[in-house]
Amino acid sequence: MIRVDALYRYPVKGFTPEKRDTLVIQDDGRVRGDRALVFRFADALEPEDATFPKSRGLALMTFPTLARVRLSFDDTAHTLRLRVDDLDVTADLSDEGRARLSETVTAFLRTTSDAKLLDAEGILPLGLIGDGVTARFQDRPRGFVSLHGSASVDDLDATVPAPVDDRRFRSNIVVSGTAPWAELTWQGRVRIGEVVFDVQKPIERCAAITANPDTGVRDARLLRVLTTEFGQDEPTLGILLLPTDGGGTIRVGDEITLLD
Structure with a gap:
């Protein structure tokens, strides 16, 4: 069976x-809550439709060390938790919270073999976009x-x-x-x-x-x-x-x- x-x-x-x-x-x-957030590159505009190519934001395809980051999203509180090594950060989706989460991911990547990829034109600063609910970044x-x-x-x-x-x-x-x-x-x-x-x-x-x-x-x-x-x-x-x-x-x- x-x-x-x-x-x-x-x-x-x-x-x-x-x-x-x-x-x-x-x-x-789509799956509710699936790909409802994305860390976009600085030169990537927020999409008007429900699609977002991997090339416009952080993805395992180009940043394999992201696999080390464990995350969870609280559907009730609308908070995102990121855990890797000694980092353990939880923040909401306010402007301040998004900035903190983006800075956390950037700081982690700076310690990895993918660090040099951040120096390419148009990558930084990262921006966390999406409402955490709407599946729109497939x-x-x-x-x-x-x-x-x-x-x-x-x-x-x-x-x-x-x-x-x-x-x-x-x-x-x-x-x-x-x-x-x-x-x-x-x-x-x-x-x-x-x-x-x-x-x-x-x-x-x-x-x-x-x-x-x-x-x-x-x-x-x-x-x-x-x-x-x-x-x-x-x-x-x-x-x-x-x-x-x-x-x-x-x-x-x-x-x-x-x-x-």
Whole structure:
């Protein structure tokens, strides 16, 4: 039986996830509270639509040491907590709080191997934008909900010496009970708990998956492994979904049914 094994949301685009027991899927195809904040570069204007390319703000793709920062967002108090090494900072989304959080991230990056990237033109000062609620900083205009099978990650992990787990792939939904890579063959509609989704397409991966989620070090050449060891034309793991008729809540343990 295929079931939901784990659920994740990403309050701040490009940073580490929060593990959740439930996710609310909005009827626009986004997860409530997912990518609702972003640390934008100084020369990046706040977007007018619901999309924000990784190249315009902090992201693991270019700043792998961000993987070391643990964060959590309090939906009630609207406060963001950042923890890394000896730093432990919580602030609200007032102008003062946003400035403090931006300064905290900048100070941390200055101590890492990514420090030189901050000196590029147009990067500093960072600005924290978003309301913490509205999911609006996805890479793609439609947003999408992302899913992968834990068996696919286990299969990939077995081919490289570095540890590879679900966190590298930044999906919203991780499922168990499938054969490795089986989710890439799904077509049509799939029911997850109370929500029916249309399967859209596989997820082509970027350099973010090469960063160790604990150390922030690029320790696995997974893009090349996917194309050479697994014979993929493009490095691919996981699929994108859109709800077919409104959203709903999905939960860890929900059964997954392939409808057609």
